[in-house]
Amino acid sequence: MILVVGLSHRTSPLAVRESLAFSREVLADALRRMRDEAGVPEAMILSTCNRVELYGRGQQVEAAGRRLEEFLCGFHRRPLEEVAPYLYRLAGPDAVRHAFRVAASLESMVIGEPQILGQVKEAYQAAEQAGTLGSALNALRNRSLAAAKRARAETGIGQNAVSVSYVAVELARKIFGELRDKNVLLVGAGKMSELAARHLVRSGARASVLGGRTFERAEELAAALGGRAAPFESLRSELAAADIVISGTGAPGIVIRREDVEHVRSARRGRYLRPLFLIDIAVPRDIDPAAGKLEGVFLYDLDDLRSVAEANLRERQKEAAAAEGLVEREVREFLEWQKSLDVVPLLVELRQRADEIRRRELDRARRRLGPLSAEQEAALEAATTAIVNKLLHSPTVQLKEIARNGGAAEQVAFIRKLLGL
């Protein structure tokens, strides 16, 4: 049975999660200690900034869960009583469902965020390398990651940017379609402009940076973006070549006036009506709001970008319902499959079947032999029972062994076929 013990952004403050996190360096050691100290044959640890979770396999849920909790606190030298209120413990179907939902980022702080899938993948990889991954957790890995990918591909949970810099890129795509060979002009070299410009350059846009008082900073940034730097005086000529302008200077007043934009757009007839996307991420604002009224000019300030991000998040939440349904179906399929691995019903069936055959053959023999004495009757009974038991001994032991190792569906299916069950 699969077990999960852990804490997340829903159950605990950041400080508690930090104190219980596993860094990359200690992970391999921690996995092996978890397996040995908590006595679970399989172990996996998922440690991100939003959750710390121990995944294991064990028979006695209560005892194994307790040992996992003790290991978590023991490893970090924290008293269990202090941490216990933040912990949750899940077993069996609940644990499976949780693993699927985490991978599909349905449990994430921002639904649909893409990092979690990579983090889950890495966690399984670490367990594999540490040698603590067995067939049960491995099956969970394959199915939950596949389900997460399906949820992303078939529903909109991963769609639409929810951070300001990605919103800028998404809007640029809505205006220009392809961003390849589009010219991005950075006015001022702030952190946020750089982030948005990086996304744009990665999509194939070319960058140029207008320097202000500190031209070196502009040159540095231009080099980092694979573009070129220009002095602030060439604003109009740079503006004329630009498709996208990101302005984020610390200037107290307007830097790009409506006249500048108007001038540029009437100066070059050939590109007169091509759209121009102005992004103003400065506070106070750099670009005259009136410039946004010009035909073909789209002006977004920081507040606008934020409100788009919020609208996008609402869209995602709508999509989450569809993703929930999809993941739930995948979970049920997995649980069904897990059940087929269970050898107990197979063993019961096998024994019943054998006993049925024994009785039938015994009855036929009695009819032919005629009346028997009590001793003869007992001997016949004992002999046939012994035959059945001896024949079934080895298969029973082997099946139990398969079950202990997590089992393999093909093996169980093959045995069923072999025995005609």
Place this chain on the structure above:
Amino acid sequence: MASHVYLLFTLALYAVGALHVLLQALTRRKLLTSWTVTATLAGFALHTASLSQRWTEAGHFPAVGLHDVSSFLAWAVVLVFLMTYTRTRVEALGLAVYPVAFALVLVSNMTPAAETDDPILKGLFLPIHATLAFFGYAALFVAFAMGLLYLIQERELKSRSPRRFYYIVPSLERCDSIGGRSVEVGFGFLTLAILTGMLWSHRARGVYWTGDAKEWTALIAWVLYVALILARHRSGWGGRRAALLGIAGFAAVVLTFVWVTVASGVASAAR
């Protein structure tokens, strides 16, 4: 009356597409699912069967009278839509195409077929002229729809607080380039249709130009499209103005079309 039966099934299948697209637009963002596309393809197959059956029944190319014309036009619109969709995957186009295809087939279903055996309809001119014209109309309709989508998306972007259409409608650039391409294709067909129409008129009546209102509207639409295409190529006109001109050009085309089908019922050369 087999063509009627086919047409009724076609109507039902296009209705599935129309309803589905509108429902999807209200609830989710993936407008076309494999169900919609399958229903449309099945509808289109039946539609083709209906037209071919009708050709046999009527004894002439099924492009005479409101019944035939609306059915044939719907067929051309769906075909051009399917071709555009396979090339560009623009689903939002379905928002315009499905209701229109449904409405046209509905009109066709509700009007009686015109029975005429005018000898002028026998030759090759009717099939050639009508096919060219209908494909032209269909392509120009796509250009019109892309122009509308452009204006809608531009409004969404200008408003700075995107709502539903922001997510559904493709980028401005895409609306513009697909619209521009459709105008060129539609214009080509329209030109050929006008030329064959003139030849047909000459063959039937001895004159290329009779000067009736329908010919004038066709000419005005044609000039509008010439202006639009020239503006685009010569001075980089695109975007909003191209979208508006595309819409205006199509309005002129619709005017021509309504004139022909409602006022006369038969192509001008046949009168």
